[in-house]
Amino acid sequence: xxxxxxxxxxxxxxxxxxxxxxLIPVSGEDDVRAVLDGRSARGVVARGLARSYxxxxxxxxxxxxxxxxxxxxxxxxxxxxxxxxxxxxSLDRLMTLFVPLGLFVPVxxxxxxxxxxxAIAADIHGxxxxxxxxxxxxxxxxxxxxxxxxxxxxxxxxxxxxxxxTAGGMGLTGVILRARxxxxxxxxxxxxxxxxxxxDLDSLLSLLTGTDHLYDYSVAWIDCVxxxxxxxxxxxxxxxxARRDELPARRRVDPLRYSSAVTVxxxxxxxxxxxxxxxxxxxxxxxxxxxPRQERDRLQSIxxxxxxxxxxxxxxxxxxxxxxxxxxxxxxxxQEEAMRAALERISDSGSASFLAVLKRFGDGNPxxxxxxxxxxxLALDVPVVAGLAGLLDGLDRLVVDAGGRIYLAKDSRVRxxxxxxxxxxxxxxxxxxxxxxxxxxxxxxxxxxxSL
Amino acid sequence: xxxxxxSVGSLLLVGGTSDIAVATAHRYLAERPLRVxxxxxxxxxxxxxxxxxxxxxxxxxxVDFDADDPESPARMVAEAAAxxxxxxxxxxxxxxxxxxxxxxDSEAVAQIGHVNYVAPAVVGTELANRMREQxxxxxxxxxxxxxxxxxxxxxxxxxxxxxxxxxxxxxxDSLAGTGVxxxxxxxxxxxxxxxxxxxxxxxxxxxxxxxxxxxxxxxRGGTRCGCPAPCAGS
Ligand SMILES: Cc1cc2nc3c(=O)[nH]c(=O)nc-3n(C[C@H](O)[C@H](O)[C@H](O)COP(=O)(O)OP(=O)(O)OC[C@H]3O[C@@H](n4cnc5c(N)ncnc54)[C@H](O)[C@@H]3O)c2cc1C
Numbered sequence: 001x002x003x004x005x006x007x008x009x010x011x012x013x014x015x016x017x018x019x020x021x022x023l024i025p026v027s028g029e030d031d032v033r034a035v036l037d038g039r040s041a042r043g044v045v046a047r048g049l050a051r052s053y054x055x056x057x058x059x060x061x062x063x064x065x066x067x068x069x070x071x072x073x074x075x076x077x078x079x080x081x082x083x084x085x086x087x088x089x090s091l092d093r094l095m096t097l098f099v100p101l102g103l104f105v106p107v108x109x110x111x112x113x114x115x116x117x118x119a120i121a122a123d124i125h126g127x128x129x130x131x132x133x134x135x136x137x138x139x140x141x142x143x144x145x146x147x148x149x150x151x152x153x154x155x156x157x158x159x160x161x162x163x164x165x166t167a168g169g170m171g172l173t174g175v176i177l178r179a180r181x182x183x184x185x186x187x188x189x190x191x192x193x194x195x196x197x198x199x200d201l202d203s204l205l206s207l208l209t210g211t212d213h214l215y216d217y218s219v220a221w222i223d224c225v226x227x228x229x230x231x232x233x234x235x236x237x238x239x240x241x242a243r244r245d246e247l248p249a250r251r252r253v254d255p256l257r258y259s260s261a262v263t264v265x266x267x268x269x270x271x272x273x274x275x276x277x278x279x280x281x282x283x284x285x286x287x288x289x290x291x292p293r294q295e296r297d298r299l300q301s302i303x304x305x306x307x308x309x310x311x312x313x314x315x316x317x318x319x320x321x322x323x324x325x326x327x328x329x330x331x332x333x334x335q336e337e338a339m340r341a342a343l344e345r346i347s348d349s350g351s352a353s354f355l356a357v358l359k360r361f362g363d364g365n366p367x368x369x370x371x372x373x374x375x376x377x378l379a380l381d382v383p384v385v386a387g388l389a390g391l392l393d394g395l396d397r398l399v400v401d402a403g404g405r406i407y408l409a410k411d412s413r414v415r416x417x418x419x420x421x422x423x424x425x426x427x428x429x430x431x432x433x434x435x436x437x438x439x440x441x442x443x444x445x446x447x448x449x450x451s452l
Numbered sequence: 453x454x455x456x457x458x459s460v461g462s463l464l465l466v467g468g469t470s471d472i473a474v475a476t477a478h479r480y481l482a483e484r485p486l487r488v489x490x491x492x493x494x495x496x497x498x499x500x501x502x503x504x505x506x507x508x509x510x511x512x513x514x515v516d517f518d519a520d521d522p523e524s525p526a527r528m529v530a531e532a533a534a535x536x537x538x539x540x541x542x543x544x545x546x547x548x549x550x551x552x553x554x555x556x557d558s559e560a561v562a563q564i565g566h567v568n569y570v571a572p573a574v575v576g577t578e579l580a581n582r583m584r585e586q587x588x589x590x591x592x593x594x595x596x597x598x599x600x601x602x603x604x605x606x607x608x609x610x611x612x613x614x615x616x617x618x619x620x621x622x623x624x625d626s627l628a629g630t631g632v633x634x635x636x637x638x639x640x641x642x643x644x645x646x647x648x649x650x651x652x653x654x655x656x657x658x659x660x661x662x663x664x665x666x667x668x669x670x671x672r673g674g675t676r677c678g679c680p681a682p683c684a685g686s
Contacts, residue, residue: 009631016456019588020631042587054456060537060631061587322673325456386671389457389483412456415484445588448537449453449461 005035010064013316014053015323016384016412019060019445023047027069028086032175033149035063036441043443046171048115049090052122053326054412055445056170062443065175067117073097074178081183082140087117087176092260092310094183095302099258103183104241104302106138110357112260112307117176122409123168123370127217127306130362132184134372136167137365142179147441151177160366165432168370170408172442172452173433186241188255191217191305193239195295197288201232201343205336205376208236208360216240217305223284224356224380225277227347232340234358235291239305247299260303260310277350309355319383325412327392328379330361330371331404338402339376342395346380349391356380368429371407379410389413408446416450426452454539454590458671462487464538466517466528466575467545469497471644472594475663476542477505485509489532491517492545519545519571529578540670541579542592543572543620546613548646554608561608568612573619580623583632590670592635593620594662600638635669637662 005024011017022040026032035044042062049068050057058064067088075084081103085094091105092112098104107119107126114124120142125134132138141155144166152174154163166173194215198204204220212218218238226233244255309315316324327346331338346353357379364373382388396418399406405422406414420426430452446452454460460480465473468490477488488510492498498514506512513535517528532538549564576591583589598606599613617636624634641647641656 009629014456017454018631019453020629021587042585055453059587060453061585323456384457389459389671392457393483413459415459416461417485445453449455 045444048118058445140180147437168367326410330377332375335402368425464541468492470544471659473544475659
């Protein structure tokens with residue numbers, strides 16, 4: 001039965017702002033209904049693999065549903081490439097099961113340890129956004145358990161408003177139980193990758209603008225420590241899945257062979273002081289130098305190309321006990337100066353950040369709180385240090401004035417009043433949410449923090 | 453909710469007209485707009501504080517609080533929480549008393565014991581209950597160095613602060629693992645309206661410096677902070 005929950009302190013991936021809730025494992029709709037029946041006055045929210053950085057999957061004083069036990073595959077149609085799965089299944093598991101059958105997930109985050117429910121609730125984007133859009137665009141339908149215990153099947157062409165409030169809706173419309181996902185056919189488990197080093201931001205942006213459409217996947221790593229002339233120097237990697245006949249002979253025998261990398265853990269005792277401007281600068285220098293100036297058609301495995309960080313388990317611990325935040329924002333095309341200014345402020349602040357990632361987005365979708373919109377997106381990890389709140393509040397203002405926005409799945413600190421200005425469809429979202437959940441049963445720390 | 457970087461969405465000031473409480477609200481308001489609940493007796497000063505904080509960008513709610521009334525703490529906390537979660541509560545009321553009179557007047561002793569120890573302990577208990585239910589929150593208790601080493605010159609006052617300090621330190625331990633934390637702040641001699649009639653003392657501090665220490669302490673997320681650094685000098 002579902003009331004076997006236990007009180008725990010929960011955080012997101014950034015390990016900040018812990019709050020206490022009752023975590024209840026659920027394996028299906030009956031369990032979820034039981035929680036709704038006996039729920040606390042503080043409401044309920046679903047939680048997947050907790051890879052969102054902030055407080056989206058937390059609910060202080062209330063109930064949190066651990067969805068990861070609901071992870072079955074319910075139906076597979078190899079002809080159309082559609083799979084029907086429970087929402088707690090991870091993209092990792094989907095890859096293990098389906099890559100050997102010639103099907104890849106339509107969109108993957110920089111980690112494969114996210115659930116399908118989390119992927120829809122944050123409407124995640126990948127390196128193929130400019131081509132394929134975000135995750136929800138590959139969902140034929142999903143079953144949503146509402147506050148009153150009923151289940152509604154919604155999709156882009158059935159109950160579209162509720163579907164587009166749920167895609168990107170951060171778990172606040174109900175619990176996603178199942179979804180039918182259109183997978184991407186592949187002939188091999190290898191990618192053909194082109195790498196280019198660019199000496200500064202301008203050269204990166206113009207290379208992306210001119211040639212991004214030629215690649216299925218593309219992303220740039222930016223050296224955030226480099227300043228002056230070299231500001232924005234980057235390593236750009238772009239690629240596509242190889243066809244079977246493009247593989248070397250020995251790989252053609254078993255082209256869809258897939259294994260995820262072995263993981264090693266960063267010890268808990270990793271000294272937080274180790275990450276400073278000097279060590280990050282050294283790391284970045286090495287990373288930049290190590291990358292080939294220009295390389296074409298290099299074969300890379302799926303984990304290597306998509307999820308290099310998954311090779312290091314628990315790397316979020318390197319930032320030490322105070323945790324870290326990720327700042328991810330987008331600005332529209334034509335607002336490159338705002339992005340440059342943001343990058344300058346970050347590198348001038350001396351906040352040690354490696355793993356700054358830049359990508360060019362394609363069109364957005366009708367998701368009311370979906371993050372991607374045409375323009376540039378930059379994401380960077382920053383350890384929590386004194387003065388960071390002021391720096392990031394300043395960046396928010398810059399971003400909002402440029403017509404841009406921040407990403408809720410990464411957020412743990414945006415100003416509520418500025419957030420409202422970033423998402424013009426917030427009111428539409430609130431209207432749908434009030435219709436399906438008039439008493440606000442589904443809520444989270446994120447929802448409280450931002451008065452969503 | 454207190455966010456990842458220690459910014460605060462709502463602030464309850466118990467003894468909301470105290471200089472330290474008001475300075476703390478201003479310190480937060482300098483960063484962002486937020487909800488501030490001013491809990492105090494219905495005096496003209498309360499109205500001024502509310503107007504002042506509103507002008508500084510706060511969404512102000514005023515609730516009655518009277519340390520002499522045993523029913524008041526529970527009612528005050530419930531009213532403050534009706535408008536949403538309480539992220540940070542600053543317990544900032546207290547009396548210095550007249551040291552000479554307190555040496556001989558047992559009624560005055562009972563009275564200051566109530567205002568400085570009993571009432572804060574009752575408020576702390578009500579706040580802790582509420583925040584335990586919330587699953588998060590920080591209680592900031594304004595103690596004093598006078599309670600750390602009780603001096604003969606004002607030992608009655610010191611003893612009430614010692615009791616109050618011990619209560620909140622114990623409360624901090626009892627709340628481990630609940631998502632709620634307690635910050636005990638022990639400023640030195642603070643130049644404020646409470647001490648305006650006393651002669652200047654070397655090493656005194658200001659309400660603004662104490663407010664800074666509070667904001668930093670909440671941001672650091674620790675359970676206790678001794679005499680905050682800025683209180684020692686300046
Ligand atoms: C290393 C790393 C790299 C990342 N890279 C990317 C990236 O490239 N692109 C990108 O878009 N994101 C990226 N992310 C963010 C991540 O993809 C999202 O936060 C995603 O939502 C995490 O899924 P999860 O299962 O861990 O969900 P959680 O973090 O557990 O929850 C996220 C949200 O989904 C809701 N939710 C979860 N399950 C359900 C359900 N069954 N029903 C209803 N609501 C539900 C929760 O309530 C919460 O609001 C990255 C994160 C990390 C740690």
